[in-house]
Amino acid sequence: MYKAYVFDAYGTLFDVHSAVSRHFDIVGENPARVSEVWRNKQLEYTWVRTTMNRYKDFWDLTSQALDFALAATPGSNPDCKQVLMDAYLSLDCYSEVPSVLKKLKEQGYKTAILSNGSPKMLSSAVDHAGLSDLLDDQFSIDDIQIFKADPATYQMVIDKYVMQPEQVAFQSSNRWDIAGATAFGFSCNWVNRTTQPDEYLDLAPLKTISDLNGLLD
Numbered sequence: 393m394y395k396a397y398v399f400d401a402y403g404t405l406f407d408v409h410s411a412v413s414r415h416f417d418i419v420g421e422n423p424a425r426v427s428e429v430w431r432n433k434q435l436e437y438t439w440v441r442t443t444m445n446r447y448k449d450f451w452d453l454t455s456q457a458l459d460f461a462l463a464a465t466p467g468s469n470p471d472c473k474q475v476l477m478d479a480y481l482s483l484d485c486y487s488e489v490p491s492v493l494k495k496l497k498e499q500g501y502k503t504a505i506l507s508n509g510s511p512k513m514l515s516s517a518v519d520h521a522g523l524s525d526l527l528d529d530q531f532s533i534d535d536i537q538i539f540k541a542d543p544a545t546y547q548m549v550i551d552k553y554v555m556q557p558e559q560v561a562f563q564s565s566n567r568w569d570i571a572g573a574t575a576f577g578f579s580c581n582w583v584n585r586t587t588q589p590d591e592y593l594d595l596a597p598l599k600t601i602s603d604l605n606g607l608l609d
Contacts, residue, residue, distance in 0.1 A: 506562070581597055
């Protein structure tokens with residue numbers, strides 16, 4: 393049924409909290425809270441910017457979100473910002489990612505990333521994780537300067553691969569992203585790594601899995 397497996401990057405292939413966890417000792421009194429606020433604001437800024445039609449590069453929004461997180465979390469160390477931003481370019485990938493991508497490639501599927509991340513962010517993370525040979529493409533929304541979950545972002549894959557939306561298996565850990573991709577017509581698998589409650593019930597995934605190994609079941 394499927395011809396391609398396309399993955400969101402942040403939270404799906406790469407652990408967005410690994411930048412802070414790697415430098416836990418220098419972030420301040422509540423590093424977990426800093427990481428949580430950083431991620432939430434990063435996403436919020438993409439949605440607000442898209443609504444306003446005032447695009448900014450995802451790297452810039454990531455930097456602004458970290459500024460807010462450090463300022464909003466009491467006891468944080470503002471001097472850690474550059475260290476954390478550098479770490480974001482080399483986020484840890486989840487342990488099962490290389491083996492799952494390898495098996496999908498061996499079975500003849502196209503594999504790709506579709507992400508809000510800028511090209512430099514994606515290429516850096518992919519290279520650091522050693523995934524370059526396991527991915528056919530890295531689609532960055534920077535090419536069209538509209539963030540997910542606008543339908544135009546998912547259309548990028550269809551334009552390149554010339555296939556029907558339902559022939560694309562799309563994986564994301566972000567439920568809102570799954571909702572957007574489902575509305576577009578992709579066949580979606582929600583990677584619910586942290587056992588979050590479901591939402592967007594009218595735009596349900598075909599399958600909910602705890603990690604990417606669930607694609608091989």
